[in-house]
Amino acid sequence: MNIKLMIAVIAAKLAASLSRMFGGKGSSLPGVVARRIYQGTLRDLAKQARKDIIMVTGTNGKTTTNNMIASVIASTGCKIVINQEGANLITGVTTAFIRYANWLGRIDCDYALLEVDEASFPKVLREISPQMVVVNNFFRDQLDRYGELDKTVTLVREALKDLPQVHLILNSDDPLVAQMQQATGHSATFFGLAPNQRPATGSQQTREARFCPMCGEELQYENYQYSQLGSFVCPGCSFKRPEPEIEGFAIETVGSVLNASVKYHQAMTTLSIHTHGFYNVYNALAAFTVGSLIGIKPEQIAKGLLTYRPAIGRMETFFYQGKPAILNLVKNPTGYNEGVNSLLSIAGTKTVFMAINDNDADGKDISWLWDVDFEHMVKANHEIELFVCSGLRAEEMALRLKYAGIPLEQITVIKEMEPAIKKALEGPGKLTYLFSTYTALWSAQKILLALAEKEVPHAEGVSSIS
Amino acid sequence: MLKVCHLYPDLLNLYGDRGNIIAFVQRCHWRGIPVEVVEVNVGESVDFEEIDFLFLGGGSDREQNLMAADLLLRKESLRQAIEKGLVVLAICGGYQMLGQYYLTHEGQKIPGLGILDLYTRAGEKRLIGNIVIESSINGVPVKIAGFENHSGQTFIGDMEPLGKVVSGFGNNGQDHLEGARYKNVFCSYLHGPLLPKNSSLTDLLIQLALQRRGLESTLSQLNNDLEEAAVGVIVERLVK
Structure with missing residues (x-):
């Protein structure tokens, strides 16, 4: 029996429970605790x-x-x-x-x-x-x-x-x-x-x-x-x-x-x-x-x-009063561009929500927003009547849209997440598309879970696999 | 017609640099000033005399070396155009490149274009973070905000800086100066990018470009609420 490993695991599990009690996700603290107690924790568990x-x-x-x-x-x-x-x-x-x-x-x-x-x-x-x-x-x-x-x-x-x-x-x-x-x-x-x-x-x-x-x-x-x-x-x-x-x-x-x-x-x-x-x-x-x-x-x-279902913010789908809302994590120009393309490939009117934070985990430098081709959305302007910008750097996101050529009257800045998401869900589009950087994602999901229903898997469009 | 030249957009495309081009062009468009953008890549010809606004950005090391080799061939024509009032914005690597040399950790002097009397030496740590500087534009004090990320430390001697550091590192983290200005050349470590948020600087560049061609340079007022709000976020965070 590996006593050191045991102690490390027990301490880590306790830390996990404590962290959860205080509302944490406990997705890294237990690891920190265990590694401090016994450096070989990962090695011994993985083998x-x-x-x-x-x-x-x-x-x-x-x-x-x-x-x-x-x-x-x-x-x-x-x-x-x-x-x-x-x-x-x-x-x-x-x-x-x-x-x-x-x-x-x-x-x-x-x-x-x-x-x-x-x-x-x-x-x-x-x-x-x-x-x-x-x-x-x-x-x-x-x-x-x-x-x-x-x-x-x-x-x-x-x-x-x-x-x-x-x-x-x-x-x-x-x-x-x-x-x-x-x-x-x-x-x-x-x-x-x-x-x-x-x-x-x-x-x-x-x-x-x-x-x-x-x-x-x-x-x-x-x-x-x-x-x-x-x-x-x-x-x-x-x-x-x-x-x-x-x-x-x-x-x-x-x-x-x-x-x-x-x-x-x-x-x-x-x-x-x-x-x-x-x-x-x-x-x-x-x-x-x-x-x-x-x-x-x-x-x-x-x-x-x-059987795969998207994880949080990976094209996660919700329904708000029967209207679909898609949550999509963005963290770099390529991912954001692909998100914009996928948004534009969906037919019908859309309301767009964009939450940009600049905490450590998001990347403090948000200049990459200027490398995203939001200009593509101008052509689809008639399909997107409202852009709601939120998060710590909501203004910069809004500014990016302005310089992409989106008319100012279609851009709204609401820094607080909850009213912003609500505004977007109630927007004029038949579908709401939500982009979010990493640290805004968890609160976005939480708010969506409270306001909307998570997608019920259905069989439409599934081709035969036999 | 104002002619904007984006030098090496293929190579120097870090940190949302093209936002500077977008800002210059849009603010002309919104005022009905005709403007066109030419992209010039390695080996392609360009007559700097015909250009009204030249943008030179930064890139990763390998790409910067490629552009440096190409730019050295154009040194004389660029120098002449600058002396005659060409409006230039040079950021990061582009800024360093206009100077005398870059001194590496190993003590090697990599020659620059030598157009501006400044030099850069490799620093111990990267200077990274949001930055606010205070500048004067047409005699009016203005706060300029952006993000810097550079390991080179630049010393501008007697040259005029773009502004004084209010919060952040600036040219070298020591003398509280940021950027440099010579005739109509503006240099800075601020990306973010620089021009979209800091609209009074953008308008100054447009004005100078118009003046150089003897065109009417009084600019109509635009709504700058979003620009000011975006700068305000950083100023509020860093300056208390």
Whole structure:
């Protein structure tokens, strides 16, 4: 029996109860407590996973991808440990294991599914050796916390290099991600989208990687999916988009369901997922890849993905007096652009709510708002009569809209969240679309839960998976 | 017709830089002043004499090196245009680039364009955070707010600063000065970006650009309530 571990776990569990009593989420404090008492807590807990430890890192879609993998694996009856709700620093990862451990520090699980923040990734890898690592994409995110994108990519690459053995699951369409196989020398499986899977309305402005990560030459693209994702080839060296083993195509949104076909080796299957947003196909493909690598049959993976429900603020849907309201977390230009595109792809009138905070966890620098193409919304002006801006930096959000060309009389600033959300829910649109940065998300969700009803899953638009 | 030149928008696109272009253009539009934007990337030709407002932003290290190589080739024509009153806004890396040199941690002097008499040396820690400075625009004291994020520390000697630091770090975290001004060249570490919120500075740049062409430079008043409110949030937070 590992006495130190036991004491650490007990103390952490007590801290969790106390924290909850005082209204906290308890998603990182227990980890902090346990690690202070016994540094080996995470290491000792993690090695109890009977099968694999699977990590997800990258900029956008970590939570969604990890939860999709969980839906797939849990559907086979396997036991999992997962860190939910974006608690993805080392303390959050430790907390996840503690939550699943009994008082003796024992965990009964087959798989540990961990989303890990890019900046914390090297630290976590020093304590846990994953069998698989999924890297989805790299975009500019919260610059004031991490320094520039180059540094983040290097951090992840070097940490992977230091691992003696790991299998990588990589997005073939993002050059910053696809380079990881060559750059680290590990084995890899690539997933990606067939060329030209989206209408040409995507943002042209924020492209993060113009240059070959191997030789520095400017990359050439045959086509773009969004941001720097697409079919790239380097004229200077042999680096180009790897042919994905798992390839998605025929993407469509029907009702509240996203459908996509997947080609793998010689076979094909169709996936249906309860979510919106083109980019979520990438997350589903990553989950599909993980599932097939651990030997789950494609039909079973599809069934598992169908059970997936968006986590807080990942296209979470509510109904206010029968009117849908969609809550969407935004934290960087690419994610916000995709959110705006997904908003514009929904037919009918809309009311838009935008909550921008600039606390530590949001990124104190909100200049990235000026890299988002809100100008696209001007064309759809007749469909959006009201924009409600809220949060600590509501004025800056409103200013951004003004300079995008939205008429002033359509912009309202209400700094306090509750009246602002109420105003948006009661707005003229047939649907309310709510954008929120990280620290405004929890209160936004709380207010929505109080005012509106959470979506009841329905079968509309689900294609047959048999 | 005012001609706005965004230099290297491909490379220097950090920190919402293009918000500065958007602000300049919109405030012209709203007043019925015709304006056009030309984007000039590495290797493309541009005649600075024909430009009315030049914007030079900052980028990540690798990208900044690429632009520096290209900009050095245009040094003389840029210098001449500046001496003749070209209106320039240079932020962060662009600001450093206009100076004499950048002194690295290793003691290496990377030459700048040498157009302005200032230099930058690598600092120990990054200077990051919201910042408020006090400047004077057409003789009126104005608070300018933004966000700074730089490791280079710039020293401007006898040059005129853009303003005095009220709260934040400024050029180097030591002398309480922020930015620099020479003729119609404005330099600053403030992004956020700088021009959308700080509308009186934007209007000054428009005025100077019009004056240089001998055009009517009295600007009609615009509603600046949102701009002032956005600056107010930061001022209220930092200045008590």
